[in-house]
Structure formats: C-alpha cells, structure tokens
Amino acid sequence: MATFSMFGPGASNTPVVSQAPMAVAAEKTDDSRPAKRSRFDYNDGLDVLVGEDEVKFVLHQAIVCTTSLFFRAICNGKWKESEERLLRLPEVDPEMFSIYLGFLYNRKVDMREERSADMKSLKTVTGEALIHLHDRAIHAYALGEMVQDAAFRNAVVDEMRFVWTQPGQVGHQRSIQTLCATVSHRSKLMRYFVDRWAVADYSDCSFRDFYKHLPTNFVLELACVHTEERDMHVADRRVSARDRCFYHDHESEADKCK
Numbered sequence: 385m386a387t388f389s390m391f392g393p394g395a396s397n398t399p400v401v402s403q404a405p406m407a408v409a410a411e412k413t414d415d416s417r418p419a420k421r422s423r424f425d426y427n428d429g430l431d432v433l434v435g436e437d438e439v440k441f442v443l444h445q446a447i448v449c450t451t452s453l454f455f456r457a458i459c460n461g462k463w464k465e466s467e468e469r470l471l472r473l474p475e476v477d478p479e480m481f482s483i484y485l486g487f488l489y490n491r492k493v494d495m496r497e498e499r500s501a502d503m504k505s506l507k508t509v510t511g512e513a514l515i516h517l518h519d520r521a522i523h524a525y526a527l528g529e530m531v532q533d534a535a536f537r538n539a540v541v542d543e544m545r546f547v548w549t550q551p552g553q554v555g556h557q558r559s560i561q562t563l564c565a566t567v568s569h570r571s572k573l574m575r576y577f578v579d580r581w582a583v584a585d586y587s588d589c590s591f592r593d594f595y596k597h598l599p600t601n602f603v604l605e606l607a608c609v610h611t612e613e614r615d616m617h618v619a620d621r622r623v624s625a626r627d628r629c630f631y632h633d634h635e636s637e638a639d640k641c642k
C-alpha cells in the first residue's frame with residue numbers, strides 16, 4: 385500500500401499530522417489543564433485510503449473540514465469512519481485526490497501533469513493533450529461534487545478558464561461524453577462547456593455533423609442557452625466575457641468572490 389502525505393509521494397514518510405501548525409496551536413494550552421477540545425479534534429489526522437489499490441493519504445481534519453461538507457460530516461459524525469479515523473474511497477482516482485489535496489493545502493488547482501514555466505504552451509494545448517486536460521478537469525470537478533466542496537469546484541473551473549483560453553476552440557466530443565457521464569447535469573462545469581460550444585464556429589461543416597456525436601442532454605442544454613440568450617451579442621456570451629462567479633457555486637450573493 386503506497387502512502388502519500390500532503391507534500392506528495394516524495395515525502396511519504398513525513399509525519400504530516402504532528403507537523404501541522406494548526407495542530408500545534410491547538411495543543412498550546414496551560415500545562416496544568418487538559419487541552420480544550422472542540423467539536424472535532426483538531427489534533428487528529430484522518431487516514432484516507434483512495435482507489436482500488438488503497439493509496440494512503442493523511443489529512444488534517446481541521447483543514448479538510450473547512451470547505452468539504454462530506455468530510456465535515458465524517459469528522460463530526462458518530463460513524464465507524466469517524467471513530468476509526470479511517471475512510472476508504474475505492475471509487476476515487478488517487479491522482480484526482482492528490483489534486484484535491486493540492487487545493488486544500490495550497491488553495492491552488494493544477495491539472496497539468498507537468499509544471500511548465502512556459503505558460504504560452506499551455507494556452508495553446510490541442511488534440512489529445514486537450515482531451516487529457518479536460519478529462520482531468522472533469523474528474524477533479526466530479527470529486528468536488530462527491531466531497532461537496534464548492535470552493536474546490538469553483539477553483540477547478542477557474543483553472544480551466546486560466547489554462548484553456550483558445551477562443552472558439554470547443555474541445556473534443558469525447559470530452560463532452562465524459563462530462564455528461566461524470567458530473568451532474570446542472571453543474572457549473574457543464575454550463576462552462578455549453579457556453580464554449582454555444583458560440584463555436586461550425587461554418588466549415590453542417591450543423592448536424594457538428595452536433596451529431598454529442599450526448600442528447602448536452603445538445604438540449606445548448607438549445608436552452610441559445611434560446612435564453614438569443615438577444616445577447618455573441619461577444620457577451622463568450623466565457624471570457626462573463627463574470628468569474630457565473631461559473632461558481634456560491635450559497636449567497638454575499639459569498640461571491642471579491
């Protein structure tokens with residue numbers, strides 16, 4: 385069983401939990417009294433076994449519960465997992481979980497497999513590389529739905545907007561099939577892809593050819609957006625023209641990004 389810490393595979397032997405600044409702060413108390421405990425124990429780690437091979441990740445509950453309603457329920461609940469501090473997620477891809485941890489600890493989502501200083505090359509990604517990028521974004525977003533973490537889902541869409549900036553490029557139909565089979569029908573990531581396709585240039589082929597390999601649900605969404613926004617100028621319908629929060633999940637207006 386491989387072990388990953390929040391610092392990645394290279395630091396798998398690092399005692400992550402004991403090094404946490406938050407854990408240290410929680411411990412700091414009058415020596416004569418026992419440490420005051422909050423509803424869930426900030427000093428306890430949570431072991432998560434991910435994927436069929438049960439790759440082990442060690443999480444700080446105080447951090448993982450900040451934005452994930454799923455983990456908050458696990459940490460606060462009276463469940464077997466809560467007591468054992470051990471959770472199994474066999475259906476989750478360890479690579480996606482690693483991306484999620486990157487967000488939890490660094491507030492950044494990086495879906496590229498290799499970091500590159502040359503951002504230009506990332507913005508012109510095409511072909512199989514683009515399909516792969518979309519696959520990773522879609523599965524990361526689906527993980528955000530599973531763990532009920534809106535902040536992570538928002539960050540995934542933001543990263544998509546940052547990395548994939550080719551105007552008029554819609555991606556591959558295969559990615560849309562993956563999208564429709566993986567994320568919820570009314571998700572903001574779905575809307576993001578719909579909007580890209582809605583303003584795409586299909587002048588070099590017939591309308592039927594352009595849409596024929598797309599899932600029916602997606603075509604219906606496209607039709608709805610076309611109908612709802614038929615009076616808008618095409619320039620205003622581009623994803624680049626929309627407010628960032630248009631593709632975010634926020635509970636209220638007050639929660640929107642500043």
Ligand SMILES: [Zn+2]
Binds near residue numbers: 538629630632640641
């Ligand atoms: Zn926002």
